[in-house]
Amino acid sequence: MYARFIYILLICILAVEGFSSHHRIVTVGSSSKNRKSERKYRRGLIPGAGQDLSDRYFTQKVNHDDPNSRTFSQRYWVNDMFSGGPNSPIFLYVGGEVTLDYTSVTNTEWVRQAEKNNGTVVSLEHRYFGSSQPNSDLSDLTYLTVNQAMNDATDFIKWFKSSTNSPSSPVITVGSSYGANLASWLRIKYASTFTASIASSAPVQLVKDFSNYYVQVSTSINSMTGSTTCTANIRQAMTSLEALMNVDSNSDTITSKFGLCYTLDSTSLEKGVLVANLNEIWSSAVQYNYASKITDYCGVMGRSQYSGVDNLAEVNRREMSSDQRSCLNSAYDSLISFYRNIVIDPNSYVGYRQYFYLQCSQIGLFITTGSTSQPFGTLAPVSLYNAQCRDVFNSVSPDASIASFNSIFGGNNPLSVGASNILYSNGALDPWRAQSITVSLSGSLLAYSIDGYGHSADLYPATDGGSIQVQQTAMERTITQFIKAGASTTKATGAPSTTSSTTSKAATTSSTTSRVASTSSTTSKAASTSAAASTSAPSASTGVKASFCPDTLYVCGGACYSDTQYCCINGGLVQISFCPSASPSPSTQKTTSTVSTVSPTTRATTSSTTSSSTTSSSSSSTKNPSTTSSSTTSSSKSTSSVSPTTSSTTTSLSPAISTVSALQPATCSTNACGASKCCPDDRTKQNTCYSPNAYQCLLDDYNAKTYLCGLGTSSCNGQCYQNNIYYCKNGVISQK
Known part of the structure; x- marks a missing residue:
């Protein structure tokens, strides 16, 4: 009965129609495009017989x-009908501000x-x-x-x-709305535990005064109606109503x-609740x-x-009729009493008091009329909302937490804190997109927009070939690549420790610091460590020719390269300074005299995810953590586990490539590459042929230039690096 005046929470509700129909917002409106498609989503994938x-x-x-903390029972569900057995991928749905049930792992x-x-x-209730209650009530x-x-x-x-x-299982976190924030933040904070994240409608740029929400609502109404007439009528009506309320x-x-x-x-608080409800x-x-x-x-607003x-x-009358309510409760005291209710209702879909506490104490996102750009x-x-928080929870404020979270997780620029392997999706009409990631930030921080849809519209499988299905297909390809890269890295480095990430990170702080502290010493140490790790020194293979490479270049793992700057070890490119001196590449002098005059397909500095190959073309550019990995060892099996250049990790081209290519300079002629692809690599200032089965042409995390790197990697100031182990901050690669 309080549905209308608890406005601030209703708008924040997770759009999970398939989970429950207890909430008015997610059940009203049967004739929209979203509602028609929802019938397809609700069918979901039904588990087979015998599924628990x-x-x-x-x-x-x-x-x-507190190591001696008391415990509580946290509810979860599992659907393993598609599992490939131990160490198969795990999709973890991170619950938000609602009650979950088994459909969170089926539909x-x-x-x-x-x-x-x-x-x-697997789904985990918040x-x-x-039913995941630490206490007997909500006091x-x-x-x-x-x-x-x-x-x-x-x-x-x-x-x-x-x-x-399944110690080696890649884990992909999934979430929606507030749950999507958690899903993406888990990937950022505990990257060694969580391989990738899918964040649907995630308002990651926290603010206390979320005035842009109504700005986006206005923009979406204009888009839906094809005119500004409706929002102009709303503005005029609200101005007149507020003038009446002032008397x-x-x-x-x-x-x-x-x-x-x-x-x-007559109080401003009471008037504010009415305005929010309308x-x-x-x-x-x-x-x-x-x-x-x-x-x-x-149409009603346009009646002259x-x-x-x-x-x-x-x-308002039509809305109340739709909700089957006889009156609108906008009493401020009733709202406060509702939030103060500490009884746990097992039938409640939304945890109103709990989520309001999160808003008041930590995340803010109060939807306000603070902007003059909305009607x-x-x-x-x-x-x-300051008054509501005070009257319900006494003295709490989210200001400090908002600043802290935005600093730790980067807000709407997670790239600044070294984030990777996160897919952000938003409906083009969704007001929450104002605080989300709507532009791809790197080859592994990708944004997807669904034309004509609202909040978390991509949560359910679409089969109609529309914009949702197109996006889901693109995201699916990228997630598959993240999974393969994560599985390969886990096999190469061993399963992650079962101790907490915080402890693990603290334990390795000194070694990490020493490893990246000195540019020159890091390179030497990385090179010598790789050599020492092998029972016998690795040997560089004799240069191999390929039809898509110019006559003066050789092919290694699908990329053309100059043997004056690289050697090919176990299918991966290694900078020449790290190559075994006993096995020099062929035709060094001959190639040196001709490489500068090669056509725009010259591959002078190709990089791959194979460890040492991730170094920059400059020998002094060394804060490259991957040089200690297995690409310089003699075991081809070990090398293939960290390098997507092998056949086991060959996949279709990631949508990240097409996203980035739109930003690349139009100077690359694909005709010169035949069946391969062409990348205008800023590292060499020349165009480079490459195989999309092993490499990707992407924007650098730091300088926004275009570089060629291996699949599943990112680039930091011209250096390719494994983004599931390292991050790029201010142009420097550091261990997570």
Whole structure:
């Protein structure tokens, strides 16, 4: 009965129609394009006979900062019908602010991705939501924090991998809305535990005053209607209504006209709740793409025979009728009482009090009327939510946490903190996209936009060939590449330790610091370490010719190279300074005299994910962590496990390539490469032929230039590196 006045939470709800129908926003609106497609999504993938989809419980610490902490039972589900056995990929759905059930591992897009990759689907319910309750009631929310929730996921997945004898399983986190923030942040903070992430509608750039939400709602209405007329009518109506509310004697008129349950109070808080409730009509219709409702309501707002306020009142009447409610409760005191309710309701789909606590204490994202660029009035500023937080939880504030999270996780620029292997998807109409990643930042931080859709529209398998299915197919290809690269790295380096990432990171701080502290010494040490690790010195192979390489160049693992700068070891390119002196490449002098005059297909500095090949063409450019990997050892099996140049890791070209290529200078003629591809490599200032089965042409994480690197890697200031082990910050590669 409080559905309309709990506005701030309703808009934040995870768009998971297939999970439950208890919530008005996710069940209203049957004739929109989104709703039609939803019927396809709901079918999902039904588990086979004998699948155990019962509720399971993991014994979780209440406080991960206390080794002697008491525990609680955290609920989870498993669908392993597609699993390829031990060490197969794991898709972990990270629960958000709602109650989960078994459909979180059956009716979703990541189930289809698990099927494609022979993986297991697991979902973990968020602490303090659903049946995962640390306490008998909701009076004490002390340990309801983002960090505790992330530690839950980390401890759980380590236990799960151990219990299923799958220490080498790549783990892909998946989430939606707030859960998508957690999913992406887990990849950033615990990269050695989580291989990749799919973040659907993730508002990762935290703000307290989320005034851009209504700006995007306005933009989307204009897009849906093809005109600014509707938003202009809304602005006029809201301006007139707020003018009426400023005169106390109009309270009875407004109460009657808008069907309020209680007489409108003269306080600014009460007026703010009413404005927020009215605005929710528009924002929910946009967020979940209820196109028919927008068309209907915009038509009402355009009636010239009525005043703007009367038109707005009619829109509200139709919305109440749709919700089957007799009145609109906009009483501020009722709202506060609702949030203060500490009783755990096992039938509640949304944890209203809990999520509001997260907002008030840590993540903010209060949807306000603070921007003048939106038409929805002015009486719901951030001060309205400051008052609500104060009156419900006493003295709490999210300001410090917001600043901390944005600093640690990079906000809308995760590249600045070395993030990689994260796919961000957003509906083009979704208001939450204003705080998400909407432009690809690197070859492994990719953004996808779904035309004509709203919040988390990509959660369910699409089969209609539309924009959702196109995006899902593209993301599926990239995730498959991340999985293969992660599995190869795990095989090469061994399964990750079961100790916490924090401990592991702390334990290796000194060695990491010494490894990257000195440019020249790092290179020497890396080279000598690689040689020492092998029982016998690796030998460089004799140069091999290929039809797609110029006569003066050789081929190695699918890339053309000059033997004056590289040698080929076990199918991977190694900078000449690291090549065994006893096995020089052939025709060195001859090639030296001709390489500068070769056509634009010269491959002078090709790099791959094979360890030492990730170094820059400059011998002084050495903060290259990959030089200690197995590419310089004599074992071809070990080398192939870290290098995507082998046949075992050959995949179709990642959508990252096409995304990046649109930004490349149009100077590369593919005709010169025959069946291969061409990359305008800024490292050599020349065009380079390469095999898309082994390499990718991508934008550098630091300088935004174009470089050729191996599949599954990234580039940092001209150096290719393994992004599941290292990160790029300020142009320097460091271990995660």
